Amino acid sequence: MPTSGYIPCFYCIEYNRISTDYPINNANYDREEFTPRCFLHWEYECSKCGKKRHFNGISWCSTCKKFTCLFCADEQMQKEEFLIYDYYYKIPCHECGNYNPALDFAEYEGTHPFQIGDIKPEEDIMIWMPISRDQMKPQEFPHKAWGLNRILSLGKFVEFKRLDSLDGYDPKSTWDTIAPTWAPQFSDGGDYHHKYKILPEVYRLLEFVKNEKILDVACGEGNVARYLAKQGVHVTGIDISKLIDFAIDRENKEKLGIQYLKLNAEHLASKFTKASFDKVVCNMALMDIENYKSTIEQISHVLKEDGIFVFSITHPAFAWPTCTSFRVPRGSQRNEDKLRLILNYFDERPTLMDYGHDTLSLQFPRPISSYLNELVKNNLVLLEMSEPKASEELVKKFPRNAYKDDDIFPDFLIVKTIKRTKS
Ligand SMILES: [Zn+2]
Ligand SMILES: [Zn+2]
Ligand SMILES: [Zn+2]
Structure with a gap:
C-alpha cells in the first residue's frame, strides 16, 4: 500500500x-500517525502464530529460517545499551529453542535477516550495516526517558526533575525562595484549588469547635490558621520556611491571637x-516534608487521645510528579484535549517542581500506602478519606478548571484520623 510523497521513518x-x-x-506505514515507519521498522509475521508483530517484539532464527514472536515464547530481558535503548528481548526460536535477539538488537549487531541475506526485503529500502561501536554517539536520552520525552514534546505544562540525591537542595531553602511569590496568592483564601476543593473538605473533616486547641503543622503564610482563629479556635502555627514571616507580619496587624513558631x-x-492539642491539621504540606515518618510520629505525640488529625496532600496517584499532563494538539484549550500520563507511582526520589515564575519547590512523592501505614504505626485510626470532585456548580462556574478535569479524577487526597492508642 505504498503511497506517494516522502515522509522519513x-x-x-x-x-x-x-x-x-x-x-x-x-x-x-503509519504515515498518518505520530511515528511513521519504513518497511524495515514495520512488522514481521511470526512463523508460529502467523500474526504480524512490531519488529522489536520478534526474533529471527537463521538456522531454522523462522520468526518467533514474544507472544509465542517466553522472552528474556537482556540489559545492554544500544542505539536509543537500554535493553532488548531475547526470544527463543519456537523450533530449535535457541535464543535470538529481537530485530531491533539484531539490526544493531548486524544479524537482521535483511542484513545477512536470509530474506530479501519486498520493498526497496536502504539497509545499514553497523560501524564499530566506538564511532557511535552516546545516547541522547536513556530509553526510560526517551519515549516519555517524545510524548511530552506534544505539550506539557509543569516541568519537574527527579533528583538522585538532595545534594545542593534542601526543602527549607526552596520554600524560602518561593515565599515572596507564593504568599500573596493566599492573601484572600488561596487559589481555585484551595478555595473550592481542598479547604472546604479540610474544614468539614476537622469539625473544629470554639476554644479548641489546634496545631497547624507547616502553616505556611497562615491561610488556614487565620480562618480557624476567626472561628474562635486557639491556633498554633509552625513552619520552617520564610513563609511564616508573612503569617507573623499579618498577625501583628490583625491580632487574631495566633501563636506562630518557626519550627521544623x-x-x-x-x-x-505530649497530648497538648485537641486537633492537628497539616494542609498541603506532607508531600513537601522529607521525613514524613517522624512528622507523623510527632503529630501523634502532641495530639490528645481521641484527638483528630486531618491532612491534605497532592494526590499520590494522579498529580505531579507521579502524573503529568499534556495537550494534544499542543495549546488546545478544550479539556478533552488534556491528557494525563502516569509516569512512576513508586518513584520516591525527591523532585524539583517548576510551576513557572522562576520558582522551584522540592517535593517528596510517595505511594498512598506509605502514608496510611505510617498512620497505623502511630495509632492514628482512619475515619474518612476524601478525594474532592468538582461539583456541577463548580463546573458551571469554572469550566476551564473543572470540566473533564477535576470532575473526572482527583488532584488531592484528604485524610481524617483519630488517635486511639491501643491499650
Ligand atoms: Zn526505518
Ligand atoms: Zn507468534
Ligand atoms: Zn531455530
Whole structure:
C-alpha cells in the first residue's frame, strides 16, 4: 500500500542521531500517525502464530529460517545499551529453542535477516550495516526517558526533575525562595484549588469547635490558621520556611491571637508537650516534608487521645510528579484535549517542581500506602478519606478548571484520623 510523497521513518531518524551513517528510509506505514515507519521498522509475521508483530517484539532464527514472536515464547530481558535503548528481548526460536535477539538488537549487531541475506526485503529500502561501536554517539536520552520525552514534546505544562540525591537542595531553602511569590496568592483564601476543593473538605473533616486547641503543622503564610482563629479556635502555627514571616507580619496587624513558631515539622516534640492539642491539621504540606515518618510520629505525640488529625496532600496517584499532563494538539484549550500520563507511582526520589515564575519547590512523592501505614504505626485510626470532585456548580462556574478535569479524577487526597492508642 505504498503511497506517494516522502515522509522519513521515525526509527531511522532516531537511529541516525546515534550513528550518523544510518540511512533514513521513506515511511510507507503509519504515515498518518505520530511515528511513521519504513518497511524495515514495520512488522514481521511470526512463523508460529502467523500474526504480524512490531519488529522489536520478534526474533529471527537463521538456522531454522523462522520468526518467533514474544507472544509465542517466553522472552528474556537482556540489559545492554544500544542505539536509543537500554535493553532488548531475547526470544527463543519456537523450533530449535535457541535464543535470538529481537530485530531491533539484531539490526544493531548486524544479524537482521535483511542484513545477512536470509530474506530479501519486498520493498526497496536502504539497509545499514553497523560501524564499530566506538564511532557511535552516546545516547541522547536513556530509553526510560526517551519515549516519555517524545510524548511530552506534544505539550506539557509543569516541568519537574527527579533528583538522585538532595545534594545542593534542601526543602527549607526552596520554600524560602518561593515565599515572596507564593504568599500573596493566599492573601484572600488561596487559589481555585484551595478555595473550592481542598479547604472546604479540610474544614468539614476537622469539625473544629470554639476554644479548641489546634496545631497547624507547616502553616505556611497562615491561610488556614487565620480562618480557624476567626472561628474562635486557639491556633498554633509552625513552619520552617520564610513563609511564616508573612503569617507573623499579618498577625501583628490583625491580632487574631495566633501563636506562630518557626519550627521544623519533624521536631514538634522539642517545643510541645505530649497530648497538648485537641486537633492537628497539616494542609498541603506532607508531600513537601522529607521525613514524613517522624512528622507523623510527632503529630501523634502532641495530639490528645481521641484527638483528630486531618491532612491534605497532592494526590499520590494522579498529580505531579507521579502524573503529568499534556495537550494534544499542543495549546488546545478544550479539556478533552488534556491528557494525563502516569509516569512512576513508586518513584520516591525527591523532585524539583517548576510551576513557572522562576520558582522551584522540592517535593517528596510517595505511594498512598506509605502514608496510611505510617498512620497505623502511630495509632492514628482512619475515619474518612476524601478525594474532592468538582461539583456541577463548580463546573458551571469554572469550566476551564473543572470540566473533564477535576470532575473526572482527583488532584488531592484528604485524610481524617483519630488517635486511639491501643491499650
Ligand atoms: Zn526505518
Ligand atoms: Zn507468534
Ligand atoms: Zn531455530
